Amino acid sequence: MPHPRKRRRWMIATALVLLLVLLSWAMARWRGPVLPGYEVAAGPLVQNVVATGRVAALSRVQVGAEISGLVLERRVMEGDRVEPGDVLVVLRAVDIEARRNEARAALETLRKADRPDAQARYRQAQADLAQAEREAQRRRELGERQLVSRESVEQAAQAVVAARAAAGQARVAAESVASGGALEAQVIERLRAAEADLERAVIRSTVAGTVLVRQVEPGDAVTPGQVLLEIAADAPGEILLPLDEKNLSLLEVGQPATCVTDAFPGRPFAATVHHIAPGIDPARGTVDVRLRIDPSADFVRQDMTVTATLLTGRRDSALAVPNDALLGNGPGASRAEVLRVRGGRVERVPVTLGLRGLAMTEVSVGLAEGDTVLAASTLDDGELPADGDRVRLRVQAMPAARPAAASSEDQDLPGAIQGGG
Incomplete structure (x- = not known):
């Protein structure tokens, strides 16, 4: 049998350990659970709208016959370049x-x-x-x-x-x-x-462009008004984008865009918003937006599929929080709530929103730099702490930047909105 003195020491030590465990548990209960969150900081932010559309010729010129006659010559084929005054078709009119x-x-x-x-x-x-x-x-x-x-x-x-x-x-x-x-x-x-x-028997091009369609051959008899050729007139090309109408408030003429074609994914090119349709397509709930293509993108062809990223907003320094820290952050909402942690206690704070992105959203009113907020939307409703509850914050890194644009200057800037039609 152990010596009575040694047995007493062992019992005292065990009791002390149990007491320390109990005190630690009580302290943890008093300080609250450990929850994920973020420290609010200011930084650059962009807001993008992303959509897929097609390249459309700015002008398709239909070349027709003005007189009746027999086709003697057809001097162009599909894909041929033409200039104003070039002879396209020669007719014989006895x-x-x-x-x-x-x-x-x-x-x-x-x-x-x-x-x-x-x-x-x-x-x-x-x-x-x-x-x-x-x-x-x-x-x-x-x-x-x-x-x-x-x-x-x-x-x-x-x-x-x-x-x-x-x-x-x-x-x-x-x-x-x-x-x-x-x-x-x-x-x-x-x-x-x-x-x-x-002179009308010699049909000439009135524009500089590329022949898209030919519908006549030597020996054909033609009549006034009959379309013989179609020419895509040279001009800055356009991209037609059907954008979800919920993005209409974000759009302005002159906004820059970065575009990538399915055919040349490694060759992004610039474009600019130059027209926003005055009406909404009621069947699709979309608004048609036209982008003017940078003339240097000479590889772009008619009807190519294009993914365009429109830069609809930018802040060089904006106070932003991750979207999973916002409560009530529905589409188009201008206000939401955050669970701010001060002194180890939770405060439900209303905030006013600015630029909105895929990962981050600007907070214009309600928070200050250095504030800490919970990643509230990652918790179940039953786990959300109430005002005044004690919590311990596990500070996480801000979400990685996820801009939708391919432009290199935006690669480190969070905040792209997926706005396709």
């Missing part, structure tokens, strides 16, 4: 050529035959009028001397009237065929109209 030749012949006849003839007739009519006037004057003088009959004098006067009328008609006829006259103007107009129609 009836228009006949009208042009007839107008040319009529103008030639007018200038070389009709005009000299009319001028000669006018000169002859003037000479006949002068002769008739002299004869009438002579007969009046003879009549006054009663050497000719009164009837002869009257006949001479009538001859003057007839000669004057003939001279007037000849003058009008000569003026009508004179250079710049009405008849010449009509013939020239007919010739110009025929030549203009023939």
Whole structure:
């Protein structure tokens, strides 16, 4: 048997250990449970909206026939580059050529035959009028001397009237065929109209661009209004993004975006918001946003699938908390609550929100730098401490930055909103 003194010492030591354990447990119960949380700090923050859309040509020009004719030549294929004035299609129009030749012949006849003839007739009519006037004057003088009959004098006067009328008609006829006259103007107009129609038989590009579609071949008969080709006009390309309407309040014309195509994922390029649709698509609940592509992105092609990250907000220094520290942080909410820990006790504090991101959200009112908050949304509702409860905070590192943009300048900045349509 152990010595009584040794046994007493062992019992005393055991009791002391049990007492220390009990005191530690009581102290832990008094100080509260250990819960995860964060220390609030200021830092850079970005807010992005991410969506997927397609590249759309700014302008697709449809090239059509203005006259009827037979296709003699088709000088371009899909993918060919064209400049203004380049010949695309040549038509043959026999009836228009006949009208042009007839107008040319009529103008030639007018200038070389009709005009000299009319001028000669006018000169002859003037000479006949002068002769008739002299004869009438002579007969009046003879009549006054009663050497000719009164009837002869009257006949001479009538001859003057007839000669004057003939001279007037000849003058009008000569003026009508004179250079710049009405008849010449009509013939020239007919010739110009025929030549203009023939110019339409040579179909030229009106824009610089790339041929997308051809719908005509040599030998085809075409009619006015028939579309022969489609050209994507050269211009800064566009990306059409259908964005969820809940992001409308974040969007502004001029916001920068970083885009990546499915075809070239390793070649991000810049774009800029240049148009926001005035209405909402009620069927999809989206708003169409158009981005203007940076001209240096010459590898972008029509109808490519593009993921675009729009920079909708940025703070160089913002007081932000992780989203899992916010209570009541619903979509579009401007206010929420946090569980702040001061002096080992919990305080439920209302806060006003600013920029919102995937990982972090700006707190504009309600907290100060250095405050500590619980990661409240990681706890079950039954585990949430009430105001005044004691807790021990296990401070965690802030969430890793998760910007949606591929731009290198934003790689260390948290706060991207997933806003696709």
